[in-house]
Amino acid sequence: xxxxxxxxxxxxxxxxxxxxxxxxxxxxxxxxxxxxxxxxxxxxxxxxxxxxxxxxxxxxxxxxxxxxxxxxxxxxxxxxxxxxxxxxxxxxxxxxxxxxxxxxxxxxxxxxxxxxxxxxxxxxxxxxxxxxxxxxxxxxxxxxxxxxxxxxxxxxxxxxxxxxxxxxxxxxxxxxxxxxxxxxxxxxxxxxxxxxxxxxxxxxxxxxxxxxxxxxxxxxxxxxxxxxxxxxxxxxxxxxxxxxxxxxxxxxxxxxxxxxxxxxxxxxxxxx
Amino acid sequence: xxxxxxxxxxxxxxxxxxxxxxxxxxxxxxxxxxxxxxxxxxxxxxxxxxxxxxxxxxxxxxxxxxxxxxxxxxxxxxxxxxxxxxxxxxxxxxxxxxxxxxxxxxxxxxxxxxxxxxxxxxxxxxxxxxxxxxxxxxxxxxxxxxxxxxxxxxxxxxxxxxxxxxxxxxxxxxxxxxxxxxxxxxxxxxxxxxxxxxxxxxxxxxxxxxxxxxxxxxxxxxxxxxxxxxxxxxxxxxxxxxxxxxxxxxxxxxxxxxxxxxxxxxxxxxxxxxxxxxxxxxxxxxxxxxxxxxxxxxxxxxxxxxxxxxxxxxxxxxxxxxxxxxxxxxxxxxxxxxxxxxxxxxxxxxxxxxxxxxxxxxxxxxxxxxxxxxxxxxxxxxxxxxxxxxxxxxxxxxxxxxxxxxxxxxxxxxxxxxxxxxxxxxxxxxxxxxxxxxxxxxxxxxxxxxxxxxxxxxxxxxxxxxxxxxxxxxxxxxxxxxxxxxxxxxxxxxxxxxxxxxxxxxxxxxxxxxxxxxxxxx
Numbered sequence: 169x170x171x172x173x174x175x176x177x178x179x180x181x182x183x184x185x186x187x188x189x190x191x192x193x194x195x196x197x198x199x200x201x202x203x204x205x206x207x208x209x210x211x212x213x214x215x216x217x218x219x220x221x222x223x224x225x226x227x228x229x230x231x232x233x234x235x236x237x238x239x240x241x242x243x244x245x246x247x248x249x250x251x252x253x254x255x256x257x258x259x260x261x262x263x264x265x266x267x268x269x270x271x272x273x274x275x276x277x278x279x280x281x282x283x284x285x286x287x288x289x290x291x292x293x294x295x296x297x298x299x300x301x302x303x304x305x306x307x308x309x310x311x312x313x314x315x316x317x318x319x320x321x322x323x324x325x326x327x328x329x330x331x332x333x334x335x336x337x338x339x340x341x342x343x344x345x346x347x348x349x350x351x352x353x354x355x356x357x358x359x360x361x362x363x364x365x366x367x368x369x370x371x372x373x374x375x376x377x378x379x380x381x382x383x384x385x386x387x388x389x390x391x392x393x394x395x396x397x398x399x400x401x402x403x404x405x406x407x408x409x410x411x412x413x414x415x416x417x418x419x420x421x422x423x424x425x426x427x428x429x430x431x432x433x434x435x436x437x438x439x440x
Numbered sequence: 441x442x443x444x445x446x447x448x449x450x451x452x453x454x455x456x457x458x459x460x461x462x463x464x465x466x467x468x469x470x471x472x473x474x475x476x477x478x479x480x481x482x483x484x485x486x487x488x489x490x491x492x493x494x495x496x497x498x499x500x501x502x503x504x505x506x507x508x509x510x511x512x513x514x515x516x517x518x519x520x521x522x523x524x525x526x527x528x529x530x531x532x533x534x535x536x537x538x539x540x541x542x543x544x545x546x547x548x549x550x551x552x553x554x555x556x557x558x559x560x561x562x563x564x565x566x567x568x569x570x571x572x573x574x575x576x577x578x579x580x581x582x583x584x585x586x587x588x589x590x591x592x593x594x595x596x597x598x599x600x601x602x603x604x605x606x607x608x609x610x611x612x613x614x615x616x617x618x619x620x621x622x623x624x625x626x627x628x629x630x631x632x633x634x635x636x637x638x639x640x641x642x643x644x645x646x647x648x649x650x651x652x653x654x655x656x657x658x659x660x661x662x663x664x665x666x667x668x669x670x671x672x673x674x675x676x677x678x679x680x681x682x683x684x685x686x687x688x689x690x691x692x693x694x695x696x697x698x699x700x701x702x703x704x705x706x707x708x709x710x711x712x713x714x715x716x717x718x719x720x721x722x723x724x725x726x727x728x729x730x731x732x733x734x735x736x737x738x739x740x741x742x743x744x745x746x747x748x749x750x751x752x753x754x755x756x757x758x759x760x761x762x763x764x765x766x767x768x769x770x771x772x773x774x775x776x777x778x779x780x781x782x783x784x785x786x787x788x789x790x791x792x793x794x795x796x797x798x799x800x801x802x803x804x805x806x807x808x809x810x811x812x813x814x815x816x817x818x819x820x821x822x823x824x825x826x827x828x829x830x831x832x833x834x835x836x837x838x839x840x841x842x843x844x845x846x847x848x849x850x851x852x853x854x855x856x857x858x859x860x861x862x863x864x865x866x867x868x869x870x871x872x873x874x875x876x877x878x879x880x881x882x883x884x885x886x887x888x889x890x891x892x893x894x895x896x897x898x899x900x901x902x903x904x905x906x907x908x909x910x911x912x913x914x915x916x917x918x919x920x921x922x923x924x925x926x927x928x929x930x931x932x933x934x935x936x937x938x939x940x941x942x943x944x945x946x947x948x949x950x951x952x953x954x955x956x957x958x959x960x961x962x
Contacts, residue, residue: 334802338868341775341793342816342875343823356806 181432187425198238259319267327367430471659547585789878
């Protein structure tokens with residue numbers, strides 16, 4: 169049911185769209201072009217505070233922080249997108265199959281997801297990373313695996329709710345094939361719920377990726393990521409606070425944007 | 441004693457009640473009838489001071505014994521209302537399931553009314569509640585007192601609600617569709633109870649219903665509402681025998697009654713000479729209790745026992761019975777949706793279809809009407825290559841079906857959410873029939889619809905049945921609807937088919953006691 173406040177363009181949606189849009193655009197741009205080279209050092213301009221020349225100032229090697237934030241944003245957004253794509257895709261597949269068919273497969277998958285949920289997610293990623301080694305692909309893979317259960321649960325719940333709907337019973341009577349019922353008849357009806365969880369998943373992925381890079385098991389230097397910039401900056405918190413503030417506030421901006429966006433999507437579609 | 445003067449109520453900018461004036465005397469039952477959206481419930485809720493805060497009273501006032509309860513432009517005086525609610529006026533709602541708090545014992549909830557309004561001691565209160573339970577026909581009063589709502593049947597819950605409403609002997613009782621959610625036989629008991637209370641306590645009753653037959657039986661006077669207006673007000677006899685307004689006449693005529701049948705001319709045609717489209721022999725249907733989980737024990741319960749019948753081409757076979765009698769279990773088994781069966785089901789038609797009761801859940805909300813109408817054709821083509829059609833042909837067939845169910849081409853690209861209940865049911869019927877099945881099960885296809893829409897859908901179904909020589913199993917709890925639609929009828933009780941025969945014969949000469957009861961009360 170549509171709520172009274174569920175207008176198509178609510179404030180949350182607009183604010184979220186603007187904030188995430190700006191950040192994502194900067195990030196994508198940062199993958200190809202930055203105002204300064206992200207690796208060019210300059211001893212003369214070491215620790216210069218924010219100015220018109222360097223929006224966010226420079227770091228301990230005299231590198232332009234704004235350029236590095238742009239690149240870091242690009243890395244973070246790309247990794248988060250792939251994580252969400254990976255876990256969301258597998259989540260839809262498993263959730264659809266277990267929710268619709270139930271039975272032994274459902275029991276098995278649910279017990280496995282329970283087991284995965286039983287571990288703190290950061291611990292589990294650490295274990296996976298220590299087996300696979302660090303680096304981009306492995307960050308994506310490990311976070312992807314850790315996030316799968318949450319999507320399975322949501323998708324499974326929706327499929328259970330809809331598998332006995334009258335219109336699905338009728339589709340079965342018409343002789344519509346099982347796969348077609350799953351992915352053509354039911355799937356479009358769960359998107360409003362699914363998008364909300366994708367937004368939440370995005371946030372979790374951003375935070376987890378930053379956290380891992382901060383701990384040094386994510387994206388490796390000299391590539392910039394918001395997490396490893398924070399880690400580098402912590403030695404200079406007193407002398408050059410902008411160095412830590414720039415990537416930190418960027419993460420806040422991005423996460424807040426996605427939260428607002430998710431809330432906006434939720435209100436728009438009236439999901440509660 | 442109660443006067444509603446020139447009442448208008450608006451939600452936002454839309455007025456849903458427009459200049460309604462009604463009055464009620466002690467001991468009088470005033471019926472308010474109208475289709476959904478006519479403003480009858482909002483009128484009642486406003487009278488009771490229970491309408492939601494988003495509603496504004498834009499004109500008029502409400503008086504109780506010359507005390508102004510509410511006036512347009514003045515805020516709701518909650519304290520004043522509270523002194524009237526329960527003690528002087530009370531309400532019985534439609535849904536006995538949701539009107540009682542599921543976490544509290546029924547006795548406690550009824551007692552609450554006494555606690556709020558009286559000075560009785562605990563023992564006196566309990567005694568009074570038990571007395572009232574007995575008065576409303578809850579014979580096992582002690583047990584009901586200690587039960588939770590879910591342990592009672594729908595009828596018992598409604599009696600408990602009525603007990604709550606009458607326990608303080610209020611002067612006004614507002615009953616908003618009090619029997620709509622109940623079975624016919626229970627319905628009649630509740631109606632008799634309400635009338636008995638009215639006579640004994642001499643209180644005024646505002647009786648809101650969409651069911652004209654009910655209104656006719658219980659009300660002294662009747663107000664007919666349409667689009668927020670009272671279009672006609674008069675004694676029950678005047679309204680039903682000599683309706684003055686065109687709309688009232690249409691409403692009265694739309695009520696299925698045994699006076700007029702659609703199908704007299706052809707009903708003799710199909711009697712067993714042709715081979716049946718469906719044969720059911722010695723069919724028992726079971727369902728499982730205790731979940732699907734790996735470790736929980738499963739128990740079988742029999743929902744249908746030893747059903748034997750056949751359906752012939754072009755005929756309508758009616759299936760009548762109260763809820764829980766096994767109608768739906770039988771139909772699901774016939775369509776292969778429940779495989780826990782014994783006995784034989786032999787189909788001589790390809791892919792029988794079904795039309796469901798609830799028009800709001802029987803169309804996929806994510807798809808357009810055109811897509812929905814083409815889907816059966818796509819499915820048929822995917823199963824059997826020889827039936828595959830080109831895109832253009834399917835589209836043409838969908839447009840054709842849209843026209844045949846009486847809808848314009850402009851609906852092709854719309855989604856179900858843009859359609860009314862009646863329109864959705866038309867699309868459901870079109871979707872069921874587009875692949876040309878020889879047999880259709882219609883499970884209460886009109887009982888969720890307004891009475892004028894009901895009549896249109898029934899006409900449509902009869903017409904399509906003739907055009908397509910379609911056999912139909914028509915399930916309903918409303919014996920009058922079945923009378924209007926069906927050539928033969930089948931009466932079901934507690935999982936057994938107790939009587940089957942030609943409609944006229946069953947109606948004129950019912951063999952079973954239960955059938956007589958159903959006929960008398962319908």
